[in-house]
Amino acid sequence: MRTFTKVLGVTTVAALALAGCGRSNDTGSTPSASGSAAASGFPADALIGVALPQKTSENWVLAEGLFKDGLAAAGFKSDVQFANGGVSEQQNQIQAMVTKGAKVIVVGAIDGSQLGTQLKAAKDAGATVIAYDRLVKNTDAVDYYVAYDNFKVGELQGQALLDGMAKKKANGPYNIELFAGSPDDANAQVFFDGAMKILKPKIDDGTLKVVSGQKDFNQVVTQGWKAENAQKRMDTLLAAHYTSAPLDGVLSPNDTLARAIITSVKAAGKPIPIVTGQDSEVESVKSIMAGEQYSTINKDTRNLVKETIAMVTALQKGQTPTVNDTKSYNNGVKVVPANLLPPVIVTKENAAEAYANDPNLAPLTK
Numbered sequence: 001m002r003t004f005t006k007v008l009g010v011t012t013v014a015a016l017a018l019a020g021c022g023r024s025n026d027t028g029s030t031p032s033a034s035g036s037a038a039a040s041g042f043p044a045d046a047l048i049g050v051a052l053p054q055k056t057s058e059n060w061v062l063a064e065g066l067f068k069d070g071l072a073a074a075g076f077k078s079d080v081q082f083a084n085g086g087v088s089e090q091q092n093q094i095q096a097m098v099t100k101g102a103k104v105i106v107v108g109a110i111d112g113s114q115l116g117t118q119l120k121a122a123k124d125a126g127a128t129v130i131a132y133d134r135l136v137k138n139t140d141a142v143d144y145y146v147a148y149d150n151f152k153v154g155e156l157q158g159q160a161l162l163d164g165m166a167k168k169k170a171n172g173p174y175n176i177e178l179f180a181g182s183p184d185d186a187n188a189q190v191f192f193d194g195a196m197k198i199l200k201p202k203i204d205d206g207t208l209k210v211v212s213g214q215k216d217f218n219q220v221v222t223q224g225w226k227a228e229n230a231q232k233r234m235d236t237l238l239a240a241h242y243t244s245a246p247l248d249g250v251l252s253p254n255d256t257l258a259r260a261i262i263t264s265v266k267a268a269g270k271p272i273p274i275v276t277g278q279d280s281e282v283e284s285v286k287s288i289m290a291g292e293q294y295s296t297i298n299k300d301t302r303n304l305v306k307e308t309i310a311m312v313t314a315l316q317k318g319q320t321p322t323v324n325d326t327k328s329y330n331n332g333v334k335v336v337p338a339n340l341l342p343p344v345i346v347t348k349e350n351a352a353e354a355y356a357n358d359p360n361l362a363p364l365t366k
């Protein structure tokens, strides 16, 4: 499935729907109407459900507290749940939120394709569904999407990998390996596609050499976004392909996996290559300042939660929430109107500036 699909009309939209495309770059389609969303508002102290996935990275842990505090400050009751037990636990949690009468259900999906039944129940009960950070796929029971621009995240990671390697060694060829996130998370493919938009031309012209030959998304995924899975794959790659060849760079989709990759390289007694990341996790910011991990992405969770609560507040008042993208996120059934925030690339050079307003991270850059 190509990332860029020009949507020319209904037939193509239907074709995309069948193919279950995660992100399109269409120019001609209109977003589907959002059904009951923003109909006539709801009580100012209504219950808002927030279904979060597993704690696979720090951003999710931060989101929990921010949603609880932010929704309370806005006057709402909240039910914020993690589903550490997996997909069926998340399905049950969403169903329980519907039963309790939640007026909006915010969903950070574990598996974006497995919530159709529960979200349909939410819609049937008159709730509005907001996909948070991760797109919900293959259902029309989702009204809005709020996230950092995932494709841009990938592009920034790809460019950082090239820039970092060029700083160490002016000219290629460079030996690299590629890692992607968990295939059940709709974001994983989009991050990878964004990165490959930058890296593929350089692979094709010989500047980059993926020594293992593993270049397809399905070959490089990391199930469950689990550090141990990335570490194991890196161990295997190093043993099979890098006993004598140097490894110049590794595309890592996030910080947790970046640190696992670095751990593997260190254990093999190899010099640390340029490794990308995402999320601005505390340990990775420390690693960047220490000159180990090369880059991360700043996707300030405070802003993402704030934007989500602004959507909830608009819905409560019977208004239509603000969106700034009505073409990029085809979930296989509809184009979901999205509010996309801009991600920022961070290296040691701009860390102090990037985190100046973050009380947790700013001290680490001093």
Ligand code: BGC
Pocket: 055, 056, 057, 059, 133, 134, 181, 185, 187, 225, 253, 254, 255, 278, 279
């Ligand atoms: C988020 C990333 C995060 C990953 C693993 C993704 O959906 O967008 O920020 O690193 O999940 O938790």
